[in-house]
Amino acid sequence: MSGPAAKALRARPVASADPPAAPSSVTPLKPPNRMRRQVRRGETLFGAGDTFGTLFVVRVGFFKSLASSANGQVQVTGFPMVADVLGLDGIDTGFHQCDVVAFDNAEVFVLPFAECEQWARETAHGQRMLRRALAREITRSHDHMLLLSAARAEQRVAIFLLDMAERHRRLGDSRSRFALRMTRQDIGSYLGLQLETVSRLLSHFQREGFIQVQGREIALLDFPALWRLSGHAPDSHRPMVEPILDPQGNLTVVADGGSGLTHM
Amino acid sequence: MSGPAAKALRARPVASADPPAAPSSVTPLKPPNRMRRQVRRGETLFGAGDTFGTLFVVRVGFFKSLASSANGQVQVTGFPMVADVLGLDGIDTGFHQCDVVAFDNAEVFVLPFAECEQWARETAHGQRMLRRALAREITRSHDHMLLLSAARAEQRVAIFLLDMAERHRRLGDSRSRFALRMTRQDIGSYLGLQLETVSRLLSHFQREGFIQVQGREIALLDFPALWRLSGHAPDSHRPMVEPILDPQGNLTVVADGGSGLTHM
DNA sequence: CGCTACATTGATGATTGTCAACAAGTGTGG
DNA sequence: CCACACTTGTTGACAATCATCAATGTAGCG
Numbered sequence A, B: 001m002s003g004p005a006a007k008a009l010r011a012r013p014v015a016s017a018d019p020p021a022a023p024s025s026v027t028p029l030k031p032p033n034r035m036r037r038q039v040r041r042g043e044t045l046f047g048a049g050d051t052f053g054t055l056f057v058v059r060v061g062f063f064k065s066l067a068s069s070a071n072g073q074v075q076v077t078g079f080p081m082v083a084d085v086l087g088l089d090g091i092d093t094g095f096h097q098c099d100v101v102a103f104d105n106a107e108v109f110v111l112p113f114a115e116c117e118q119w120a121r122e123t124a125h126g127q128r129m130l131r132r133a134l135a136r137e138i139t140r141s142h143d144h145m146l147l148l149s150a151a152r153a154e155q156r157v158a159i160f161l162l163d164m165a166e167r168h169r170r171l172g173d174s175r176s177r178f179a180l181r182m183t184r185q186d187i188g189s190y191l192g193l194q195l196e197t198v199s200r201l202l203s204h205f206q207r208e209g210f211i212q213v214q215g216r217e218i219a220l221l222d223f224p225a226l227w228r229l230s231g232h233a234p235d236s237h238r239p240m241v242e243p244i245l246d247p248q249g250n251l252t253v254v255a256d257g258g259s260g261l262t263h264m
Numbered sequence C: 001c002g003c004t005a006c007a008t009t010g011a012t013g014a015t016t017g018t019c020a021a022c023a024a025g026t027g028t029g030g
Numbered sequence D: 001c002c003a004c005a006c007t008t009g010t011t012g013a014c015a016a017t018c019a020t021c022a023a024t025g026t027a028g029c030g
Helices: A005-011 A113-122 A124-150 A153-170 A184-191 A195-208 A223-230 B005-011 B113-122 B124-150 B153-170 B184-191 B195-208 B223-230
Strands: A036-039 A044-046 A054-060 A063-068 A074-078 A098-102 A106-112 A177-179 A211-214 A217-220 B036-039 B044-046 B054-060 B063-068 B074-078 B098-102 B106-112 B177-179 B211-214 B217-220
Touching (some): A074 B124, A113 A124, A113 B124, A124 A153, A124 B124, A153 A177, A153 A184, A153 A195, A153 A217, A153 A223, B074 B184, B106 B113, B153 B223, B184 B195
Antiparallel strands (some): A054 A106, B036 B106
């Protein structure tokens, strides 16, 4: 799967870059727009047990990631969407730990991990990007653990809705009207609740006038009320650092020397 | 709070190591045994909001790590013990997200992060170690999320006991008799339960003859029963890759050229 | 010795899971 | 085009788990 650069690079861990000589001192990650992959609705991008070789960045579409425990239980661990990084869970063991499934027809950038490693080795920026992608996953998990152990169902659903709203806002969509791509069961699994509980609470929120639901179409009508239910402050979302996709949907890959030049 | 090395290193992120020049072409991580730090019982190794500058590896002692949410809730996210890596949560933002508190008088290796970065940049092994430390944290979080959302109280406590047993075994202690360092409340917080529930279940397990409890002294008497309760297979623990401490309690830092030489 | 923190146990109730019925939407094939 | 199966979502009734409140016991520590 990884390009021809892969094995050549693994062999010589440090050293100067080898293939077509780079114009500047540092080879950028690659022309990323060439390396894409289509994933059709319902298809898995990768599955638990697959050998790990590449990272992915979502370019179009929505996904769910599923972790399964030793005893065979399956849980939704996240809903990756545009600009999210996928595949980090495979770095540790060399095999993916999660299934990642597309809700829609989707498209991802494919980043052979060997190239990412090289990039990280040769540029301070690359190193930072890779590390942050990993570290952000950690903080995200911690946040979610807190939700799962310390919040009541009402809080969880409110937090979920606000999180989805915030993520849509960041992508330039409306934060108050959007379509959920996942089923109530997916939401329940993600939040550690039964699907009936999710459904009931959505109905309840609607009766109270906080939201409007019709199937998977959601409109958030009363953010202050949802914030109150969630127990969080209005601005309590973690800051976004160094977005991975530019507004045009291209990968931002920054060379080392310059101070923030965006490559494409 | 972090030692004197911290700010000096933050200032010069890359560059060659500063103190005594390294003999070989690749500077090993450092003479690690010199960089240690004592933490007294009840002291915090670092706290949420502290500027991140160093990683730590536990050499002696037991800790708890605490995450706090935006709304002020606090949860125990883990019980680091010997050979565990601490401080990874600060990489993302540059500030620590957790408090880490010592249960006993403890001692940690101090790894200035700038040196870790350099090590990771210059050696394939270093890169792998850092990445794996991060990635393992991710898989650990996923496992814990599964526990928090999908397991019943009885399961959670059984899993907790088996996990503690396994970790003690790996450190060369008895896996069937050990002392819990944390309070019932800490356990409850970690497992997403109330302290009374933990206490009740421990008593219950004892009545059934699965364990023997007296305060914090625990003896596991019937592993098959606990495995059954936990819903896991006997061997369901993730494999250990490349231990960070050797049997003598020294950091294993491997230079790039050799194929597994242990430094000290 | 008494204070304090920690642990155990019981009684009670709230939250949420479970079971079940039904409605609405979607796609398939006759 | 309609009947049909199938998935998803909603709502209700009920039960179980676990949290809460409270009382008591115990161990460490000045």
